[in-house]
Amino acid sequence: EFFGHTSELAKRFISQLLEKDKKKRLTIQEALSHPWIKNNEHKEEKAQEPRKRERRQLKTKRLREYTIKSHSSMPPNNTYVNFERFAQVVEDIDHMESSFITLAAAHDSLQEDIDALVSIYNEKEAWYKEESEEVRHELSQIRYEFRKVEASKKSLQDDMQAFSCSLTAVGEHFQERQGHFEALRLELSEELRWVQEVVGSFQVDTGGGGGYPNCSFSSVFNNDVNEALKELLNRSCGGELLSGINLDLSETGQQR
Known part of the structure; x- marks a missing residue:
């Protein structure tokens, strides 16, 4: 009646743990790798964790009650020792399962943190x-x-x-x-000076104005020479030397 809700796989697991022959009895490592233990581990889900844990605790409680009743009704022998050993194994399994649940929760929390960090890293x-591309551009x-x-x-x-x-250049x-x-x-000035001297001597020799009334021959000649020189200099040097030549001619005319 104590194992009415226990599966056949669990019953076989219990019977193997209670085997009198030590060679056939399951060791701790074999018990942990038993299909009943493995199936229960693989069937765990986050949404059903509290209820499964409660069921396993109920099984542990029933095993304890069964052990106590067996102890009170049976004389001390190896069977009691086997029950005590089995109860201890079940308690150890329950503690390990609690540790696994805590570790799984910590793993899930750590995985969420890692995913968040990876997401932040990818965004950064x-x-x-993008900033590097803009700076490079x-x-x-x-x-x-x-x-x-x-x-x-x-x-x-x-x-x-x-x-x-x-x-x-x-x-x-x-x-x-x-x-x-x-x-x-300078050359033209010398030539003009010589021409003026010649004209002056010619005027002295001939006397009077000749065919030039109201003016002297030298002044008319000087004016003609001055105009010719201006035209010549305007063609050659753009009138750069006119001021000096005019000054010489004016001074010479005043002297004459």
Whole structure:
């Protein structure tokens, strides 16, 4: 009557534990690996854990009651020792099962924490990857702009160097032309001075204004020469030497 709700597999397990022959009796390791123990372990589910635990505790309680009644009704012999051993094994199994349940709960909690950490890590990794791509794109754009600026700078330096060379050549050419014009101005001044002296001596020799009423021949001649020289200098040097020549002619005219 004590094992009315016990399965056949459990009854065989109990009978093997109560075997009188020690060679045929189950050891602790064999008892832990018995199909009844394994089936109960594999059938555990989180939703039914409290009820299964209560059932196993009830079985342990019934075994204890059965052991006590057997002890009170049976003389001391090896059977009582076997019952005590079996009860102790069942209690150990119950404790181990409780430990396994606690360990499974801790494992589930740890797994949830690990899953949460993995999810956070994946989100952070995706965010860092996106930020890295943006930074890489910005750096690439900056390098491109920098290369453009460097190319523009090099081109500007080349242009400035070419302009400097051209400016130096123009300056040298200007100095050369200025020296040439200065020599020409001096030469023309000497020639004009000589012409004016010749004209002055011619006027003294002929006397009077000749065919030029109200004016002297030298003044008319000086004006004609001055106009011709202006036109010549305007064509050659753009009027750069006119001021000096006009000054010489004016001074000479005043002297004459």
